[in-house]
Amino acid sequence: MTEFSLPPIQTTARDDAVLKALAGFVMQEALRPGQRLPTERILAERLKVSRNTVREALTRWEGLGLVERRQGSGTYLKAAVSPDMLHMPLTLAGGNDFTGLMRTLEIRRALEAEAAALCAIRAGKAEIAEIGRKLDLMEEAFHSRAGMSAEEDWEFHQAVYRASGNPLFEQIIAAMHELFHRFWEHPLGVRDFGHASFPYHRTIYERIAAHDPDGARAEALKLIATVEDDLKRGAANLKLSDLK
Numbered sequence: 001m002t003e004f005s006l007p008p009i010q011t012t013a014r015d016d017a018v019l020k021a022l023a024g025f026v027m028q029e030a031l032r033p034g035q036r037l038p039t040e041r042i043l044a045e046r047l048k049v050s051r052n053t054v055r056e057a058l059t060r061w062e063g064l065g066l067v068e069r070r071q072g073s074g075t076y077l078k079a080a081v082s083p084d085m086l087h088m089p090l091t092l093a094g095g096n097d098f099t100g101l102m103r104t105l106e107i108r109r110a111l112e113a114e115a116a117a118l119c120a121i122r123a124g125k126a127e128i129a130e131i132g133r134k135l136d137l138m139e140e141a142f143h144s145r146a147g148m149s150a151e152e153d154w155e156f157h158q159a160v161y162r163a164s165g166n167p168l169f170e171q172i173i174a175a176m177h178e179l180f181h182r183f184w185e186h187p188l189g190v191r192d193f194g195h196a197s198f199p200y201h202r203t204i205y206e207r208i209a210a211h212d213p214d215g216a217r218a219e220a221l222k223l224i225a226t227v228e229d230d231l232k233r234g235a236a237n238l239k240l241s242d243l244k
Contacts, residue, residue: 064174
């Protein structure tokens with residue numbers, strides 16, 4: 001990692017100042033999601049604060065879905081950051097019941113449809129190629145593991161959010177990661193949940209690659225419609241089970 005320097009923090013709001021300084025470091029070093037941050041010791045030395053202050057600041061970032069701490073490996077960036085970003089922790093009343101999942105799906109519908117449309121407008125050749133690569137990995141996993149491609153599916157959608165040109169998409173989704181991931185955990189006991197959505201990942205990609213925002217939005221809405229159908233199917237099956 002290249003040498004870097006950060007000014008000492010001279011403020012009572014030290015945790016906020018550390019977050020701003022950390023974001024400045026990330027931009028200065030051009031770190032991208034997936035790359036590792038310096039150790040807490042190094043950051044504490046450069047900022048002239050205690051390791052505990054750095055640890056608390058990173059805990060806030062972790063709660064916002066901006067970093068991931070890996071045991072024995074370090075702290076890794078999960079989303080784009082900047083010094084002027086606002087920290088807005090989300091407290092979400094989700095749940096694995098039908099009502100909670102439908103509420104989450106309504107948010108997912110709005111985000112995914114718009115992100116796909118913006119991606120079709122703004123994505124360059126390299127970004128489209130990356131989305132295509134994630135799609136290939138997802139399709140390979142789906143076929144080789146009998147539809148079990150949750151992580152690859154998530155990575156495909158993350159690539160679309162990232163290429164939308166608006167970092168807020170990726171940051172909001174990162175903060176809602178746990179809530180959104182419930183759609184890949186066989187909700188409501190539906191073992192083939194999400195299988196019907198599989199072909200729409202490729203049609204979304206094709207519309208993005210064709211720079212067709214209306215088409216990309218339409219295909220994303222079709223994908224979400226299949227998820228809604230699966231939720232309704234699961235709720236109906238549970239209701240029948242309760243009647244027996």
